[in-house]
Amino acid sequence: GEWSNSTGEERGRAAVVRSEGAGRLHRPGLACIGGQRGQVGGGVKAEGNESQARRRLRATSRAPQRSLERKGVCVREEQNPHRVGFEAMGQARWTTFILGLVVGGFILGPLLAPLSTPTLTPEVRPLTVKQGGVGGKSLARETLNTISRMLRNHSCEYVYLDLGSNIGVQPRKLYEPRCYPMAENRSMFKQVFPKEALANRSVCTFGFEPNLNHVSRLQRVEKRLVSLGAPVRLFIQAAVGGHEKENVTFYTDNNKRKHEWGATIEKGGVGMGGKFARVGSGYRVHVVSLPSILRAFKDYGKIRTLLIKLDIEGSEYDAASQALLSGVLCSGAKSTHVVMEEHPWILRGPKPPTHFFQSLAWMASRTEGCTPQITARDDETYLHDTFTAGCIV
Incomplete structure (x- = not known):
């Protein structure tokens, strides 16, 4: 695979494993995406030193790694496993909250209807006790x-x-x-x-x-x-x-x-x-x-x-x-x-x-x-x- 940005190019290699159409690295956090649509890892099987590729990439540009152009690019994703867990929990909580609102509306709607103020027709006037x-x-x-x-x-x-x-x-x-x-x-x-x-x-x-x-x-x-x-x-x-x-x-x-x-x-x-x-x-x-x-x-x-x-x-x-x-x-x-x-x-x-x-x-x-x-x-x-x-x- 290749690392590239808008200012220069450096090439590094990493071992890539193809699995069910999705290329994944043995080492966590490094993925190669080929330039062809539907081609993951570029179909390249390369060997190299990951630490060397990391140094070359750091020296090439200080821009965020996600700004790299994806033209057959190996993108490094430095993900925090705890952060991933919190994001998943947040999404689950929002889903539960929305479902709760929908279900609660169906259940409480008929019960709260009598408590609301009725719409009075011209014939009907409110009772004064x-x-x-x-x-x-x-x-x-x-x-x-x-x-x-x-x-x-x-x-x-x-x-x-x-x-x-x-x-x-x-x-x-x-x-x-x-x-x-x-x-x-x-x-x-x-x-x-x-x-x-x-x-x-x-x-x-x-x-x-x-x-x-x-x-x-x-x-x-x-x-x-x-x-x-x-x-x-x-x-x-x-x-x-x-x-x-x-x-x-x-x-x-x-x-x-x-x-x-x-x-x-x-x-x-x-x-x-x-x-x-x-x-x-x-x-x-x-x-x-x-x-x-x-x-x-x-x-x-x-x-x-x-x-x-x-x-x-x-x-x-x-x-x-x-x-x-x-x-x-x-x-x-x-x-x-x-x-x-x-x-x-x-x-x-x-x-x-x-x-x-x-x-x-x-x-x-x-x-x-x-x-x-x-x-x-x-x-x-x-x-x-x-x-x-x-x-x-």
């Missing part, structure tokens, strides 16, 4: 104790349980029918509650409404009905469901025109099938279970007829089912009537809500002594009641 609500088991117990005291103090023989009172128009239809001559529930009230029972104040009403926006209105309704001698208690900031819960978020839709009639504690959404899920604002409320209320009626033991109106935006299915499974749906009174509004968006599957009502009635009929009348009904007459027509508070 207020701490104005109340919660806790003590408040649920206080509510049940209030019901028990009122049952005893007023000798209630008939009970109207208004679950989802909204602005309190249904109790007014019961006690002030003259103010609501076109009410759809008017005939039902006449059938369930005798006229003399209303006259002697033995029909008691318990209403539940968790919406804070209706507090002032409900307080006015309760005050008016009590002034007429009606035993009425409207529980505000209290929701009803299948199970007792603490500090549940109550979602509102801020639809003042419709008195927020789609507000709910269900996570599925507000109003139309979850389309407006977590829209508007919300706050914490406590949930009283329907079975616990019915147990209070059972403990009282003097109720002839119980009418339950369930319009709690999707929670009625859970509440009614738990009341039946707990064995207290029919134990609170001699005769039980259940009126429910259909909210099909809360159900999953091809069966319509009427199938649920039929199944609930069939299951109740299998229970000895339990024959409740279950009806799908929603009276929305006088929805925008403003205390008019001679019934101003």
Whole structure:
């Protein structure tokens, strides 16, 4: 082989060994590359003194050995074995790091997605949770104790349980029918509650409404009905469901025109099938279970007829089912009537809500002594009641 640079040429020789197309020296650090492409070692087998070639090369030029023109050149590579090891380790570490980023992205991506801020459509506004609500088991117990005291103090023989009172128009239809001559529930009230029972104040009403926006209105309704001698208690900031819960978020839709009639504690959404899920604002409320209320009626033991109106935006299915499974749906009174509004968006599957009502009635009929009348009904007459027509508070 040859050593050469741009200033002069010196020739030295070294023993070259050809191995599988790659020329390698017996002595480490010296390699000869032929001038022909694909020819390693130049096909030259030479003998010489390596130390002599080294001296001649050092004397020829002080330029870096890698600057030598490769025209059939023997290039000396003074490599540090430790340096080679560190470079290999560095490359391996970079490869491992990049692979770790790729794999970690696939694994952690789905887990971190829910933590990111969702892109809101024009229809959806972020939920603002207020701490104005109340919660806790003590408040649920206080509510049940209030019901028990009122049952005893007023000798209630008939009970109207208004679950989802909204602005309190249904109790007014019961006690002030003259103010609501076109009410759809008017005939039902006449059938369930005798006229003399209303006259002697033995029909008691318990209403539940968790919406804070209706507090002032409900307080006015309760005050008016009590002034007429009606035993009425409207529980505000209290929701009803299948199970007792603490500090549940109550979602509102801020639809003042419709008195927020789609507000709910269900996570599925507000109003139309979850389309407006977590829209508007919300706050914490406590949930009283329907079975616990019915147990209070059972403990009282003097109720002839119980009418339950369930319009709690999707929670009625859970509440009614738990009341039946707990064995207290029919134990609170001699005769039980259940009126429910259909909210099909809360159900999953091809069966319509009427199938649920039929199944609930069939299951109740299998229970000895339990024959409740279950009806799908929603009276929305006088929805925008403003205390008019001679019934101003």
